[in-house]
Amino acid sequence: GTVVLHAAPEAAIGGPLALVRSGDFIELDVEARKLHLDVSAQELARRRESWLPPVPAMRGGYQGLYVDRVLQADRGADLDFLVGCRGHAIPRESH
Structure with a gap:
């Protein structure tokens, strides 16, 4: 199977992966070198507002x-x- 070894920016600095929640669907397009998080822009904005960096x-x-x-x-x-x-x-x- 396909494995993603590293994604940037890091979730720890508030990158898009910081907004992923259990149950979210993520689509990987290897040829286009893209990850797509299947969550609405409104939901991502709500999550970003409540995001706090880990200590x-x-x-x-x-x-x-x-x-x-x-x-x-x-x-x-x-x-x-x-x-x-x-x-x-x-x-x-x-x-």
């Missing part, structure tokens, strides 16, 4: 560094303070 159990050390400073996958999943220091271009399609 990590721990924010210190490397976990805190990762949560606070690593960019989303579609932006390279690198540390934000290294962008521009060593070149940040992705030379080819990475997904």
Whole structure:
């Protein structure tokens, strides 16, 4: 079967996956590289209004560094303070 390994932006920062609820239907179109959540725009707006970001159990050390400073996958999943220091271009399609 088909497996989706990663989707961005992350649900933890309020990406569309944060609005998915148990029982929702999600359509995967591999050729078009798209996920479609079969929920009305009105319902998604209602869910977004009540969405709160999750609070990590721990924010210190490397976990805190990762949560606070690593960019989303579609932006390279690198540390934000290294962008521009060593070149940040992705030379080819990475997904």
